[in-house]
Amino acid sequence: MTGISALGIDVGSATVKVVGVDDAGALCWDALEPAQARAEVQIARMVEDARRACDTLGGGKVALIATGCGRGLVHQAVREVTEITCHARGVFREVGHGGTLVDVGGQDSKVIAIDPGGAVTDFAMNDKCAAGTGRFLENAARHLGVPLESLGRVALEAREEVRISSTCTVFAESEIVSLLAHGVAVEPIVRGIHRALILRLVAMIRSVGLVAPLMLSGGVVCNPAISDLLAAETGQKVVLPRHPQLMGAYGAALIALEAR
Amino acid sequence: MGALPAIAPRAEVIRHHRQQGGQVAAVLPVYAPRALLRAYGFLPVEVWGPPGVRTSDGASHLQPYVCSIVRNALSFLLSGGLDSTDLILVPHACDSLQGLGSILLDFVKPRQPVVPLYFPRSDGAGAQGFLAEELRRLATRMGEITSRAPAADEILQYVVDEETGDRLLLELHEARRQLPLTNADFYRLIRSREYLPREAFETAARQALTMRQPDAAPARTLLLSGVVPEPTSLMAALDERQVQIVADDTLCGRRRVCPPGRSSDPFERLSQSWLGGPPDSTRGSSLAARSNYLVSRVKASGARGVVFHMVKFCEPELFYLPSLRKALQREGVPSVVLEVDLNDALSQQVLTRLDALLEMIP
C-alpha cells in the first residue's frame, strides 16, 4: 500500500469529505461524513484521522488543501481553493478528458466547462436558491412521504409524469400539495420533480455551453434517476466518475500534491 | 504600498460648505452637472445608494424588484439622510430612476425641491441641442431656487474648471498601474470626486500622481465593470489576494469620465462633453460600441480577467452582459459575473466566484 502524499478536504453543506492521494495522484484513502453542526470540531477530528492514516500508511506530514463552502474553517489547510477548480481537477484526473461537468450538491449546483487540458474555461453556479439542488428533492420527498433513498427508483419506475411548473421550491411544495389533494398519484409527481430539477440543470448547462462529454458529480448523483433523465434530456451520454461525491476533495488533494 | 493623500470625509465637507453659507445638492446617478450646480452655489454630493441603509422606509413606495441603488436612495431620504441637502437632482438614467423621480415629485414631496433631468438616448442630430436646453432649464430652475443669476461666461468658467478636474480623474485612471495604492485607497480617491469640491479633489489627485512608479501592479490584475464597487469590503478582499483592479468600467467611475466639450456656450459645451463620453449602457450605446470599448480597455490595461459586478435588477447593465462576455471569450479573457445587493455583506458565494476566476488566470 502506497503512502499518502497529499490531502484534500471538501467541507460541503451536507457532507464533509477527506481524500488522500499517493505519489502518483491515485486516490488511496477517503472519509465521508454528514456535516455536523459544530463544523470546526468535526473538521479537526477528520483531519486528525487523515493524519493518523498518513502515519500508518507511511506518508508522514503531508500538505492539506481545503475546498467547499466551509473551507474558511479549515485552519489546518495550507491553502484554500474553490470547489470549481477542485471539482474540475478531480474529475479530469479520474475520467481523463475535459467536457462539461455538472455537480449537484445538497445546497448548490454548478456547471463547469473543462477544456481538453483540464483547465476551467467557464462556470455557472446556483447557490442562491434550492431549485436545482438536492434540497429541492429533499423537500419534495418529505411532502410525498417517500424515503430519500427510494426517490430515484420511484422516479424511474413511474409510468407517468406530471409537470411541475414552479421553479421555486416553496411554490413547488404548494403545487405538490395541490396535486395530491386532487388525487394525483405520488409516482408521477416524483418523476415530475426530478424533471424540474433536470431542466434547471440543463438551463445552467446551456448557459455555459454544452461541450461533450457530460460528466456528473456530487452527492445527489447517487440518485439513479438524475443521470438517466439528464442523458435523455440532453441526448448526451453521461459519464460518472467512480467516486462522484469525492471529486472536490480529490481535486484539492491533487492540487496539494502538485504544490509539493 | 503608498499612503493615500488626506481626503476629508463626506459629512465634514458638507458641514464646512454649509458653514460658509453654501447649499448642498444631492445628485442621483449617473451624469452629474457639477459645473452648473457649483455656478449656483451648490456643493454637488452624489448619492449612489448609499449601501447599508435600512430599506424598510423605501419598501412602502418601491417594489422589491427595484435595484438597491434606487431603493436605498429613497430609504436614505426618508430616514433623514438627505436632511442637510437643499436640492435633489434626479437624472433620468433608467426606468427605476424615472420612477423614483416621479414618486418623489408626485407623492413623497420632500422638503427640498426635486429636479429631474432627462438624458437623450438617441444618437441623432437633435440630441445635443435637446440636452443643452435641458441643462439650460436646470440652470433656470436653480436660479429660481437660489435667486442667483450667474452670467454665461461665469458658468462657462465653472464648466472649464470641472473639465480640468475630469482630466485629472482620467489621468488617475490611466496611471493606475503606476500608483502604489491599494484597491481600497484608489477607489476612495477616485470616488471622492463624487462629493469633494473640484479644487480639493485636484489637490488630492495631484498628490497621488506624484507617487507614480514605473509599474506597481501585481501579477494578477482585473478590470472591474458594473455600477458601483460596493461593498467596499470587496476591495479589501482583492487587496488580501494581492489582486489589483487596473481598469475601471463602473458607472460611477471611468465609464462617465467624459472628454471636454468645445463650444463657448456652457450648456452646449456640457452637452457635447456628455454625449462624447465612453459607450455606456444608460445612454443606450450600441452593443458593438460597448464590446469594442471594453476589449480595448482590457488590452490597454493588461487586465487578465474581468469582473462584472452587477447590482441585482440593473437592467441597463444586464442587457449588455451576454455580448460583452462573448466578446471577451473571443479574446480569450476569462470573466465572472457577481450579483450583489448594496445591503448585503460580501458573501461566500461572491468570494467563491471571484476566487474561481482568479484560479482561471494562469
Add this chain to the structure above:
Amino acid sequence: MNPAAGLAYACNARVLGPAALRAARLYAERQARGGAGRSPHLAPPLRIAPRCKEMVARHWLEGRHAQGVRKVAWVTSGAPVEFLTALGFYLLYPENHAAICGTARVAVDLATAAEEAGYSRDLCSYVRTDLGSLFSGRTPVGRLPRPDLLLACTNICQTVLFWYRVLAEHFGVPLVIVDTPFVYGEEAPPHALQYVGTQIDEAVAVAEKVAGRALSAQSFERVATRSRRATELWLEILQRNRHMPAPISAFDQFVLMAPIVELRGQAATVDLYAAMLREVDERIRRGMASVREEKYRVLWDNLPIWYRLRAVAELLAERRIAVVASTYTNAWGELAPYLDPARPRESMIRAYTYPILNRGTGHKLHIMQGMIDDYHLDGVILHSDRSCKPYSLGQMDQRERLSGSLKRPALLLEADHNDMRCYADEQAATRLAAFAEMLEAQR
C-alpha cells in the same frame, strides 16, 4: 423582389391562407353559436371575436411570406408607425408576438433559450420571450420575417432601447430610435417636443431610404385618418363600459385590442371596430352583461397576465366582480384627440410623447381617479408586473391613495405579464379572494 417569393406570398398570404383562416372563423362562429366554451358566470365572447382573431392571424400569416416581398419593420408598441404603413412596410410587433406566446403558454419555454444565452431572468419577460424565439427559431406563428428596419420609441420604457440594440446587432439592419423625454409634469416642454419632431423627421428619412421611395403626403394622410378613426372607435367601445352592467370586460378588451395596436392604419381595422361598436351597443340594448350578475366593478392597472386571462376572469366573475376598465386598453384610445390627420407630423409628436407610460405617477393616479368616476368603479386591481417598471413603480403610492382617500379597495397583485414562473396560482387566488371580501364588506 424574388419572383418565387412573390408567388408564394400571393398564393399563401393572399389566397390560400386567408381562405383557410376564413373557414376556421366560420367554424369558430358556428361553435360559439352552439354554446361551446360557455362559462356559468361570464358572458360568451363577442360574436365578432372570431373575425378579430382571423384578422390578426392573417397578419401573422402574411408575415410568414413577407420576407423578400415587402419591406418589413419591427416596431415597438408605442412607436409612430403611420408613416411606415404609408410607405408600405409590413409591421411586426415583437411585443404582440411575445404576448401571443404568453397567452399560448409557450413563453417560458422560449425565454429559457434567451436565459441560456446569458439574459438575466430579471429582464423583461417580453424581451426574453422574443429573444428566445429568435435564438431558438421557434414561434407559434410559424415564421417571423426578418426586419429591414427597426423602430424603437422609448415612450413605453427604456427596456425597448436595449432590446432593439440587441435586435440591431443580431440582424445588422438600421435601427431608428425615437426617444421621447419622460414627462414628469403637466406638459412636455417645447424643446422636448422639438427633439421628438427632429427624430421623427430622421425616422421618416431612414424609412424612405429603406423603402426605396418617398413618403406621399396623400398616403400619409389617408393612413393617419384611418388611424384616428380606429382609435376613436376603440375609445368609444371602451367608454360603452360606463354602462351598468358593462357589456364587455377588460379581459375581452385584452384579446380584442390586437388590431388597434398592430393594424392601426388599415381600413379593415376601422371596419372591424365599427362593427364591434355596433355589437356592443346591441348588447347594451339587450341588457347583456360581461359578468352575468355584475355587482362590483373594478379597474385593472398594468399589463394583463396573458397566461391566466380566463382563470382570473372566472375567479372574479364567480364573486360577481366585473373588470370593466383598464388603463392599458385605455392607452390606445385616450390619445385620439391628439391625432389630426391634416397635421400628421404635429399630431405624431404629441400623440407619441403623451402616452400614459411616458407620464408621471401622479398623472396615472389622476387618470385612475377619473376612470373610477366615469366607470362607477368599486375597486382597483394593480397588477404589480415585475417585468414592467414604468407601469409598476408608483403603484404602491397610488394604491394607498385609492384605498385611503377614495376609499376604494385597491389590490396590489404581484405577478408578471408573460412569465408563468412568477405567478403562484394558490397565492394569487388567495389575494383575489381577499380583495373580493373587501369589496363585499363595502356593500
